[in-house]
Amino acid sequence: MIGPAIDRRALLGGFAGFTAATLPRTTRAAPLPLVEVAPGLFVHVGVHQDFSPGNRGGIANLALIVGGEAVAVVDAGGSPAQARDFLEAIAARTDRPVRHAILTHHHPDHVMGAAVFRAIGARIWGHARLEAALLDRFTTYRAAMERLLGAAIAGAEPVPVEESVAVETPRRVDLGGRVLELRAWPTAHTDCDLTVLDTATGTLIAGDLLFLERIPVIDGSLLGWLRVMDELARIPARLVVPGHGPASAPWPEALASQRRYLEDLAAAVRRAIARGRSLSTLLAEPPPAGDWLLSSDDHPRNITAAYKELEWE
Ligand SMILES: [Zn+2]
Numbered sequence: 001m002i003g004p005a006i007d008r009r010a011l012l013g014g015f016a017g018f019t020a021a022t023l024p025r026t027t028r029a030a031p032l033p034l035v036e037v038a039p040g041l042f043v044h045v046g047v048h049q050d051f052s053p054g055n056r057g058g059i060a061n062l063a064l065i066v067g068g069e070a071v072a073v074v075d076a077g078g079s080p081a082q083a084r085d086f087l088e089a090i091a092a093r094t095d096r097p098v099r100h101a102i103l104t105h106h107h108p109d110h111v112m113g114a115a116v117f118r119a120i121g122a123r124i125w126g127h128a129r130l131e132a133a134l135l136d137r138f139t140t141y142r143a144a145m146e147r148l149l150g151a152a153i154a155g156a157e158p159v160p161v162e163e164s165v166a167v168e169t170p171r172r173v174d175l176g177g178r179v180l181e182l183r184a185w186p187t188a189h190t191d192c193d194l195t196v197l198d199t200a201t202g203t204l205i206a207g208d209l210l211f212l213e214r215i216p217v218i219d220g221s222l223l224g225w226l227r228v229m230d231e232l233a234r235i236p237a238r239l240v241v242p243g244h245g246p247a248s249a250p251w252p253e254a255l256a257s258q259r260r261y262l263e264d265l266a267a268a269v270r271r272a273i274a275r276g277r278s279l280s281t282l283l284a285e286p287p288p289a290g291d292w293l294l295s296s297d298d299h300p301r302n303i304t305a306a307y308k309e310l311e312w313e
Helices: 001-014 080-094 112-120 131-153 222-232 253-274 280-285 296-311
Strands: 035-038 041-044 062-066 071-074 096-101 124-126 163-165 171-173 179-184 193-197 204-209 238-244
Touching: 001 179, 035 238, 041 280, 062 080, 071 080, 080 112, 080 131, 096 112, 124 131, 124 193, 163 179, 163 238, 204 222, 204 253, 222 253, 222 296, 253 280, 253 296, 280 296
Parallel strands: 071 096, 096 124, 124 163, 204 238
Antiparallel strands: 035 041, 041 062, 062 071, 171 179, 179 193, 193 204
16 A cells, blocks of 8 residues: 555545543454464454454455564554554464564554564564655644554554664564565565575565555656565565555566556556646546556556656656
């Protein structure tokens, strides 16, 4: 998910104005289901929906990696309520402490639960540009999420990024006999995308650099994303955990559908620009979105983003 749609809804819908102190604790949903996609690497699969009180922001995939001494989570959930349920599910799997919370980028479905992990002492990791991106958008995101999710969002706070990762300077996190490699990327899905490679199992946790099933959303650069995908494809992994989609998929084959969508989008928009068609004309007769889920809002937004980027080529 990305900012502009949420910003728009926030502006249209207003602000509920409640605070954490006045809200009851939200009713517990069923325990957060986790799928073990590789030994000691668990994924919670987000639902393919827009934000709603029923899903409590749980629309993105979340990962949990258990090492010999410590646990890392990759992404913190779409609300503190979901993060608390994630913690409960973690406690049912391991008694090792959650020492690291790695955030793949600043979109609310990935970070709104981060304060819950900070409160239990987890160190917050992210792209070198993540903290600025969080500060830039957090207030707007939270106001929108209060309206869209209700009580589940109570307690959401921006977190300081204590361990930052610069582009082209990967960092390693040792969980005790299990090393994660963190890489920050040039602007692609957003300007603060980060991936995690679990070297023990050859599993790449791609965040929203990879969408499966749910339509990819451009909040950074279409051409940048295609370039980053070329580099991603060279990562020696066996499996990938996408930011949205199934718990895991074969790597690098899983890149194919997203690459096709983004390449087709670039080609269609370039053709339109070459023929002198305006953006509004193109949006009136958009190129097909294919079989992607939730494309009715996000495909036109991608066309708009692509047009604005490519008209200056
Ligand atoms: Zn995203």
